[in-house]
Amino acid sequence: WGGKALPQRVKIVEVGPRDGLQNEKTLVPTEVKIHLIDMLSEAGLPVIEATSFVSPEWVPQMADQVEVMKGINRRPGVSYPVLTPNLKGFQAAVKAGAAEVAIFGAASELFSKKNINCSVDESLQRFEEVTKAAKEAGVRVRGYVSCVLGCPYEGQVSPDKVAQVAKRLYSMGCYEISLGDTIGVGTPGGMAELLEAVSREVPVDALAVHCHDTYGQALANILIALQMGISVVDSSVAGLGGCPYAQGASGNVATEDVVYMLHGLGIQTGVDLPKLMDAGAFICRSLNRKTSSKVAQATCKL
Amino acid sequence: MGNFPTTVKHCLSYEELIQDYPWLARWLQEEKRALTHEYPEYVKIVEVGPRDGLQNEKEMVPTGVKIQLIDMLSETGLPVIEATSFVSSKWVPQMADHTEVLQAIHRSSHVRYPVLTPNMHGFQDAVAAGATEVAVFGSASETFSRKNINCSIDESILRFEEVICTAKQRQIPVRGYVSCALGCPYEGPIESTKVAEVVKRLYELGCYEVSLGDTIGVGTPGSMAKMLHSVKKEVPSSALAVHCHDTYGQALANILTALQMGICTVDSSVAGLGGCPYAQGASGNVSTEDVLYMLHGMGIKTGVDLSKVIEAGDFICKALNRKTNSKVAQARAQCGYN
Numbered sequence: 152w153g154g155k156a157l158p159q160r161v162k163i164v165e166v167g168p169r170d171g172l173q174n175e176k177t178l179v180p181t182e183v184k185i186h187l188i189d190m191l192s193e194a195g196l197p198v199i200e201a202t203s204f205v206s207p208e209w210v211p212q213m214a215d216q217v218e219v220m221k222g223i224n225r226r227p228g229v230s231y232p233v234l235t236p237n238l239k240g241f242q243a244a245v246k247a248g249a250a251e252v253a254i255f256g257a258a259s260e261l262f263s264k265k266n267i268n269c270s271v272d273e274s275l276q277r278f279e280e281v282t283k284a285a286k287e288a289g290v291r292v293r294g295y296v297s298c299v300l301g302c303p304y305e306g307q308v309s310p311d312k313v314a315q316v317a318k319r320l321y322s323m324g325c326y327e328i329s330l331g332d333t334i335g336v337g338t339p340g341g342m343a344e345l346l347e348a349v350s351r352e353v354p355v356d357a358l359a360v361h362c363h364d365t366y367g368q369a370l371a372n373i374l375i376a377l378q379m380g381i382s383v384v385d386s387s388v389a390g391l392g393g394c395p396y397a398q399g400a401s402g403n404v405a406t407e408d409v410v411y412m413l414h415g416l417g418i419q420t421g422v423d424l425p426k427l428m429d430a431g432a433f434i435c436r437s438l439n440r441k442t443s444s445k446v447a448q449a450t451c452k453l
Numbered sequence: 454m455g456n457f458p459t460t461v462k463h464c465l466s467y468e469e470l471i472q473d474y475p476w477l478a479r480w481l482q483e484e485k486r487a488l489t490h491e492y493p494e495y496v497k498i499v500e501v502g503p504r505d506g507l508q509n510e511k512e513m514v515p516t517g518v519k520i521q522l523i524d525m526l527s528e529t530g531l532p533v534i535e536a537t538s539f540v541s542s543k544w545v546p547q548m549a550d551h552t553e554v555l556q557a558i559h560r561s562s563h564v565r566y567p568v569l570t571p572n573m574h575g576f577q578d579a580v581a582a583g584a585t586e587v588a589v590f591g592s593a594s595e596t597f598s599r600k601n602i603n604c605s606i607d608e609s610i611l612r613f614e615e616v617i618c619t620a621k622q623r624q625i626p627v628r629g630y631v632s633c634a635l636g637c638p639y640e641g642p643i644e645s646t647k648v649a650e651v652v653k654r655l656y657e658l659g660c661y662e663v664s665l666g667d668t669i670g671v672g673t674p675g676s677m678a679k680m681l682h683s684v685k686k687e688v689p690s691s692a693l694a695v696h697c698h699d700t701y702g703q704a705l706a707n708i709l710t711a712l713q714m715g716i717c718t719v720d721s722s723v724a725g726l727g728g729c730p731y732a733q734g735a736s737g738n739v740s741t742e743d744v745l746y747m748l749h750g751m752g753i754k755t756g757v758d759l760s761k762v763i764e765a766g767d768f769i770c771k772a773l774n775r776k777t778n779s780k781v782a783q784a785r786a787q788c789g790y791n
Contacts, residue, residue: 335784338750339709343490367743367780368750370706374674378490397787401780408702415673415703445702449670449735 158382160419162197164329164359165406167434168219169200169234171391173212174402175438181215183437185222190430191388192226195422196406200253201231204240220247232293236267238280245288252285253293254278256320258313259302262333266297275319282324294320295361299330299345300337303396310348318352327357329385332372334396335365339375346379359383362404364443365394369404370412377418384409389431390443405444407431493717495754497532499664499694500741502769503554504535504569506726508547509737510773516550518772520557525765526723527561530757531741535588536566539575552582567628571602576616580623587620588628589613591655593648594637597668601632610654617659629660630696634680635672635707638731642676645683653687662692664720667707669731670700674710681714694718697739699778700729704739705747712753719744724766725778740779742766 168188172179184202191199201223207214216233225231232251235241244252256274257263263271278294285292298305299313317328330349337345342360349358360376360383362369373384387403394402410422428447435442442448503523507514514522519537526534536558542549551568560566567586570576579587591609592598598606613629620627633640634648652663665684667677677695684693695711695718697704708719722738729737745759763782770777777783 338747340751365780365784366746367705367740368747370702371709371747374706374709375490394784394787397784400784400787405702411701412673412703412706416675445699445736449700449729449732 157377157416157418158380160382161377161413162359162383163406163409163420163422164198164200164383164385165191165196165388166200166361166385166403167191167388167391167406169203169213170385171387171389171403173203173210174392174395175212175440176393177438177440178212179434179437181218181222183434184215184219187388187430187434187437188219188223188231190426190433192224192229193423194426194430195420196229196427197421198230198232201233203234204244204247204249204252205234205236206240217243217247220244220249230291232291235281237277238284241281241284245290249290251291251293252281253295254281254320254325255295255297256316257297258308258316259298259305261304262298262302265304271316275316275323278320279323286324292323292325294323294325294328295331296320296328297331297333300332300341301334303334310345313345314348314352317349317358321353321357327359327383328353329359329361329383331361331385332363332369334394335363335368335402337362337372338368339371342372342375343379346376346381350380355380356382359385361385363394363402364390364404365397365400365402370408373404373409374412377416384413388427388444389435389447391434391438401443405431405442405446407442407444407446411446490713492712492751492753493715495717495756496712496748497694497718498741498744498755498757499533499535499718499720500526500531500723501535501696501720501738502526502723502726502741504538504548505720506722506724506738508538508545509727509730510547510775511728512773512775513547514769514772516553516557518769519550519554522723522765522769522772523554523558523566525761525768527559527564529761529765530755531564531762532756533565533567536568538569539579539582539584540569540571541575552578555579555582555584570616572612573615573619576619580625584625586626586628587616588630589616589655589660590630590632591651592632593643593651594633594640596639597633597637600639606651610651610658613655614658621659626661627659629655629663630666631655631663632666632668634665635667635676636669638669645680648680649683649687652684652693656688656692660692662694662718663688664694664696664718666696666720667698667704669729670698670703670735670737672697672707673703674706677707677710678714681711681716685714690715691717694720696720698729698737699725699739700732700735700737705743708739708744709747719748723762723779724770724782726769726773736778738778740766740777740781742777742779742781746781
């Protein structure tokens with residue numbers, strides 16, 4: 152159709168256990184987290200963001216980071232990246248057995264200041280310490296850029312600014328840069344414009360999209376990204392993780408809904424959708440909440 | 454590095470360049486393909502909340518509420534609002550007040566108010582009540598047709614032929630609907646050529662527009678593209694509309710696909726009213742607010758004021774004692790906008 156070739160295969164980066172659970176109101180016990188990650192491993196997901204080595208003072212939901220890392224049953228061929236905001240976190244992560252880490256930059260100065268209390272430049276300097284150490288340790292680093300399509304404080308964000316930050320993360324040694332529509336305000340036009348700008352600085356093979364579904368736009372934005380050559384998509388089982396800037400509104404896009412679309416398009420993901428839905432049902436029961444995945448909602452009722 | 458191809462093209466003759474560097478042609482083509490997505494400048498929204506929406510809600514609303522909803526929607530800039538249905542109240546009790554609704558609404562001169570008319574009887578009642586546009590509902594699935602309206606596709610089309618002929622004589626435009634365009638709850642996948650056949654028949658009989666309904670929301674961009682490809686061979690895009698259900702969260706991606714293929718009319722329902730009758734509790738119609746957000750974000754004009762649609766959505770959700778299905782409405786409410 153129209154000659155817009157889609158990738159044959161898309162890598163799904165499952166962020167439910169970290170990004171998802173971190174942004175849920177209810178805290179879950181460590182065993183529940185471990186079981187969730189194990190179920191997700193069984194579902195065929197190639198990358199599962201397991202936890203975050205941020206100080207528990209800031210993110211109490213991830214205080215059991217070491218226990219989780221050591222408790223999960225690591226499936227061969229599956230990657231379990233963990234967040235590491237600085238060198239200290241990185242060292243703790245490696246000690247706990249992490250083989251891949253992730254660092255989080257922002258395309259907005261105000262967001263950076265409010266979120267991690269320093270400017271974008273300062274944060275990138277901090278990250279350089281991590282990427283250096285990671286190179287020496289033979290650990291892969293994934294970079295995230297938040298607010299790529301809008302900022303809760305600054306409003307509009309320039310695609311060129313995003314491209315600059317992405318480029319720096321890539322040159323520092325990040326093997327992949329995930330572009331996050333943090334408040335879900337992006338629409339297909341903006342997504343296309345953004346990717347055009349960023350792909351001039353970073354090869355499209357090294358880019359991923361992390362779309363939030365706060366305004367219902369996630370799947371449309373992901374589709375555009377695929378049409379522009381992106382083949383890595385972040386998502387969260389059951390759509391875990393609300394939007395911290397619009398309380399009660401939705402946040403992450405549901406992995407089930409993304410997989411449904413990709414499989415419908417004939418794109419391979421390696422994911423077993425029924426097993427994925429089982430994992431979603433499990434975590435929703437534990438959190439005592441309804442799933443945010445429309446596929447999960449529809450499937451139980453038919 | 455990004456500007457290199459364009460500047461080079463200006464300095465040298467393109468043909469000479471391609472001769473010397475054959476790999477450049479592919480590089481330039483790829484850039485061109487990535488940049489060009491042609492979208493319509495304007496998309497017509499057909500608001501189906503008051504009919505399709507309310508008909509498929511568990512709660513019934515009083516006539517006064519329906520009228521107020523339609524009046525609020527008339528103030529938003531929506532060009533088409535499906536007002537009610539002249540189906541026997543035995544089958545669809547929610548629409549029993551069809552005459553009262555049609556006669557009491559305040560009709561804006563900028564808005565059209567089509568009503569459903571399944572047969573001559575319904576058509577005559579509709580006209581007597583003042584209808585100036587009607588709609589007929591066919592199906593691309595035989596089983597669905599039999600289970601839904603108790604006759605085959607062929608028999609239903611004969612019934613519509615009567616309606617369409619009479620409507621033509623009275624200069625009343627007729628809109629056609631084809632349900633199960635991307636899948637049937639009974640038959641499963643539906644051949645796109647079958648959809649095209651039914652659409653063609655409705656169009657040739659005299660429907661000015663045919664709306665393609667993904668009745669159970671199972672479609673994805675691939676199946677949408679395939680179906681539209683077949684249908685467009687028989688009927689011009691300007692006479693087609695998409696009616697996507699969001700049961701599996703695919704609606705906006707499917708609508709985007711349709712826009713990329715030249716469709717410029719989209720059906721949607723304020724607040725995403727109208728669940729899926731085949732998957733109890735699951736969602737049905739796509740929310741008008743979410744569609745508008747996407748279209749406006751893409752620079753596509755609709756003439757519709759999103760804030761006013763959100764207000765109308767708030768009103769009807771309060772009356773139905775339910776939460777909105779629109780993510781935009783939810784987000785706006787939480788952010789304190791509006």
